[in-house]
Amino acid sequence: MSSGVRTQVGQLARRSMLRTLRQPAQVVPALVFPLLLLAVNSGGLKDATNLPGFPTDSYLTFALAVPFMQGALFSVMNAGTDLARDIETGFLNRLALTPLRGLALLSGLLAGAVVLGVVQAIVYLAVGLIAGAELAAGVGGIPVLVALSVSITVAFGSIGLFAALRGGSGEAVQSLFPVFFVFLFLSSMALPLELIQADWFKAIATANPISYLLQALRSLLIEGWDLGELALGFGIALALLAIGMWAASAALKTRLVRT
C-alpha cells in the first residue's frame, strides 16, 4: 500500500471513528438491545441445559455468543447508513473530486465498524462474565474473542456498504436488518445444531454460515481452544468480508461514475 493510499485510509478511518463515537444513538442500542435479549433468553431458556447432549450447564454461557452476532448486525446498519448519508448529501461527490482510491474509501469507512466491534465485544464479555458466564479459554481467549467479533462485525459492515452503494439511501440499508435477523433466528442461536429436532430447521441452520460463527464464538466460551471451530469461524468471517468488499467495490464503480 503506497503512502498516499495509507494516508487516505487513515484519514477516512479517523472520520469514521469520530462519526461513530459522536453518535451515541449508534453505539448505545448496539450495546443495550443485545444484552437485554441475552437477559431474557438466558432466563427463559435455562431449562434447555437439561437436554441430553447440551454442551454446558450454563445457558448464559451458551447464549453469550448471540449478542456478538446481534451487535454485528447493528454494524451493517451503522456502516451502511453512514455511507448512504454521504451519498444523499453529496459528500461522496466531494470525496470523488479528490484523488481518493475506491478501496481506501471502503476500508476507511469500515474503521468505524472496527471501533464499534471492539467496544461491543469488551462490553458483552464483561457483562456476561459479571453475570456468571464462563470463559473456558481463559484470559488468553479474550483477544481472540475480540478479534473474531471484530472480524464478524467488519464482514457484516461490508455488506452494509454494498447495500448503501447499491441502493443509495438509508432506507435501502435498513431494509437489510430484518433479513439478517431472520438469518440469525434460522441458525444455532437457541440450540446446538445437533439438538435441533425439526428436520427443515436443522437443514437450514446447518447451511446457514451464522451457525458456524456462533459455534466459533461459543467454542472459546464453552470448550476452550477448538482450533477447528475457530478456523472455520474466522474463515467464514473473512470470506464474507471478501465477498462484501468485492460487491461493494463493484457497486462503488457504478455509483462513482467519475471519468
Next chain:
Amino acid sequence: MAATSDTAQGNGIEVEALVREFKKGPRAVDGIDLRVEPGEIYGFLGPNGAGKSTTVLMLTTLLPPTAGTARVAGFDIVSQGPQVRSAIGAALQEAALDPLLSGREHMRLQTALHGIAKDERQTRSDELLARVGLSKAADRKVGGYSGGMKRRLDLALALAHQPRILFLDEPTTGLDIQSRTALWEEVARLAAEDGVTVFLTTQYLEEADALANRVGIIDHGKIVAEGTPAALKAEIGRPTVEAVPREPGDHDRMVAVLGRFGELAGASPKGAAVRLEGGESQLAEVVRALDADGIAIEHLQLHAPSLDDVFLTKTGRSLEGAEEAEAEAEDAAAEEEAGVA
C-alpha cells in the same frame, strides 16, 4: 477536438458541442459551445432545470458526456479525468458537509486526501479558514453552522489544493444578502488577485451582473445568449416602461395605448409593460398618450434593460417565471443516472 487553444492549455475551459442525454429524462445539455478565458469569472445563468448543474457535473468529471468534447485546464474531461480533478476545485449545489465534523476536521480531511504534505496541512487549513472568516468557528461542529458559514467552508474546501479553476454551482442560493455579498467579494478577489478562473452557475440575475466578466444564458440545455452583461443588455437596448391604471377597468385600454410604442413585456398582474422601441425619450410620449385617452395612472416606472430582459428576448419567458415550469427535471435525471445526491 482538433487543436487545443491557449484557453484550454492554461487555466481556461473550452467546450464544443457538449451533450448529455439521460435515459429516462430530457436532453439536459443540448450541444453547448463555450470558452472561458484564464482568470475570467464566467456566469452561467439560467432557471432550475436549464442544464447548469449537468454542465458542471460534466466539466468536473463527475458525469460523462453523451457527446461532444471539453477541455478543462488543458485536459480532456473524458480521457484525463484525474488531471482535470487535480486542477480544479468545486463547490457543488448544497454544501456537502459532515455535520458531525468541525470545520478544521473537514480541512484536515480535504488537504490530506489531496496529498498535501503533513506539515503544510495545518498552515493551509488555518489560512483558508481565516480567509473565509471561520477561524473562530473552526473547532465547532458544522451541524451548528449557519447556511452562510457552510457555504464559506465549502469554498475553503474547494480551495484546499490551490486549484487553477474553480466551479461554483449556485453558491449563494438560500443565503441572506450579507452572506451573499461576502461570498461575492471573496470570489472576485480570487479571480483578481490569485488569477483563479471561476465558472459560476446562478439563477440570480444580480449575481451574474455583479460578479461575472461574461455571462452565458442557458435554457432547455442550449446557450441562448453569451457576452459581457453590458453587451448583452446593450444588445437588447430598449428600456421598459411599466404602468398600473388607477381604475382596474382601464387596464385593457391602457394595454392598447402602450402597444403603440413597442412590444409588450411581462408586468405585474394589475399593470402592463412595453419595451420602448424609441428608447427612453419615448417616455414623455407614453404619458401624453395615456393622458389623451383619459387613463389615470396609479404607478409608472421606467426599467433599464436587465439580464432578465435579455432572457425574455431570447426565450420569450421571464427568467423568474421560468423557474417553476422547468422544475427540477435536470437534477432528478442527473441524480438517477450519476448516483449524485
